[in-house]
Amino acid sequence: MRKKNVVSAVLLCAFVAASQPGWAALGGTPDTVQADQLQMHATRRVASQTGYEVHELALPSGTVVREFVASSGAVFGVAWQGPFKPDLNQLLGPSFTRLVAEGRRPHGHHRMLGLHAADLVVDSGGRMRGFSGRAYLPALVPASVAVGDIR
């Protein structure tokens, strides 16, 4: 029984990997950060913080993406700032469809979009030539991390 479950999980992972153009970072492993780096043609530098690492990807467009990796290996948050929005489908992975659903609901104006659920927080803001945003999975955020630092 136990073994069967493991096999199923492996097959599932293989299926997910094959069905997506790239592996999403949010909720993923540090390997997915490298996938993002390649997909976005970015340079990367890593800064260590207490209990987590910040992988900063500098995109050719001038936009900077930061991915927050817990010591457990989980990518618990991502953030972006710059003249263009990054590939949010790549960056948010399975969570992206929920951001899209939120954006399909009529809303007041075009400068901010927030999705604040118990299991997913996404904030997207800004104007042409100046965008910023962040997303995190509350369940994966280490207790020592203030969510305000995910930026």
Add this chain to the structure above:
Amino acid sequence: MRSWTVPALLATILLHGCGGGSSNSPAATPLNGSSSPATVAQAVNNVQPISVNAGPTGQIPNMVLTSVTICVPGTAACQTIPNVQVDTGSTGLRLLASAITIALPALNSTASGGAYSECAPFADGVVWGALVTADVQLAGEKASSMSIQVVQDNGVGPAIPSSCSAQGAPQDSLALLGANGIIGVGVFVQDCGPYCASNPAAMYFDCSRAGACSDVAMPLAAQVGNPAAFFAQDNNGVILQLPAVPANGAPSASGNMVFGIGTQANNVLSAGVIAVPDSGNAAGDFTATYNGVTLPYSFFDSGSTGLFFDDTAIAGCVAGGAGDGFYCPGTAVALSPVPISVAISGSNGASASIGVTVANAEFLFTQPGAASLNVFSDLAGPTGATLPNAFDFGVPFFFGRGVFTAFEHRSTPAGTGPYVAFQAYP
């Protein structure tokens, strides 16, 4: 009762974004109020009426709207489209395909012969659609044969590329746009600018190849531009003038969009000027200070329906209630106004404060007679983390003021753009 600070009334405040101005640019010099405007040989009508209401959906407060006339280039085949949102926070004219009845020529690639489409990014999603060429007319002004975007809301045209849809939800309907289109008259002359002129940026696409769209670079001259920067005259900036509205709100407000700065007698930027240094970012923002916190990404924005800033001392409205997403100081059975002050400082050493008021949004939206009230000068809300380090001076700020947007690289009597400024309502 609004709480105005004296400087806000007496001074004209000039704020420099980056990209052009520097701290020693001519705009940093106090403007001589007696300087006479440069006159053009034949002045044309440069005043376009604007109105503020709940928009064609009737659902969104503080929508600034105007009518835009588009024509097949060089012909009298024209159409006037009402209820187009006036947006100083973006650049370019974008109109719903379903609102256009004249046949505008597609903008084609000379290399491939295919047709160009655009993925215009906004914080809440993307605007996808084909580029066409049109003459654009407002008041007596005309921009000849410029690129505009047709927002694909009818399913006709190339499918949205994955690199576009990966940036967010398509805003492809009247309900989502809240208007028949957007006329962006921000500080930039083109929506993307130099980066897209030499790099594919998932913004411009050549949709020639077997129905597929390729991400391409786009020459500046063919990018979607700011119509007010392409007029034959009065093309260095725009002024939005709106009267004050009662604290409890009003059904609507009427004002003007005046083209040009210092080009005619009716668009002079006068009185003392305070210039704010560049904040080091590329979006034309300026630095404001609120509650002792420096906010270098602040901006004036007619496309924001409220004032948006973060202050944990002001209570947010109850989630799911009438005021959800806005501030609700005090009690929802009264206006409960809270005056606040935002400081802006100038490179000439002077500073000024902007006074605005935050009212209880739930009261504004549920007070007796609320069903007919659409326009509020004291509607404000938090940004959460969506606009870090910013004070978004949305439409409430524009009431009772003339707000100037000077276009990049364009000369005005107060210096070269980009900058933004304001003075008391005429």
